[in-house]
Amino acid sequence: MIPDLKDLPYEQRLAKTKLWSREDIRTRADLIKVYKIIHGLLTVRFSTFFELSHNEKTRGHSLKLHKQELSYRQQIARQLCTQYAEASIGINITP
Numbered sequence: 001m002i003p004d005l006k007d008l009p010y011e012q013r014l015a016k017t018k019l020w021s022r023e024d025i026r027t028r029a030d031l032i033k034v035y036k037i038i039h040g041l042l043t044v045r046f047s048t049f050f051e052l053s054h055n056e057k058t059r060g061h062s063l064k065l066h067k068q069e070l071s072y073r074q075q076i077a078r079q080l081c082t083q084y085a086e087a088s089i090g091i092n093i094t095p
Contacts, residue, residue, distance in 0.1 A: 038063060 005013045014021055020028070036042045037049065053064040 034065075038065075 002017070005016060008016070011021075013019075033042070034050075037044050037046055040046075050065045052062070053066040055064060
C-alpha cells in the first residue's frame with residue numbers, strides 16, 4: 001500500500017490512484033462474460049441465461065436481450081455458490 005493513502009477512506013484512495021472500484025470491475029467482467037456468451041466464445045449455452053427480445057425496436061441491432069427468470073435449480077445453485085464464497089473468504093456478501 002502507498003504510505004500516504006493508508007489512512008484515507010476507500011473512495012478517496014480510488015480517486016487519488018485513478019483505479020476502478022470493485023463494483024465497477026465486477027460489472028465490467030459481467031459485461032465481458034455476456035458478450036462472450038452471446039457471440040459463442042464460451043461453452044455456456046446462450047439459452048441457459050438469456051433469450052433474444054421479441055421487441056421489434058432494437059435501435060439498429062438484433063441483440064436486445066430478455067433476461068429469463070431463474071429456475072428453482074438455478075436459484076439454489078446461485079445461493080450455494082454465494083454461501084460457499086462467503087464461507088471460504090470469511091465475509092458476508094449477501095444483502
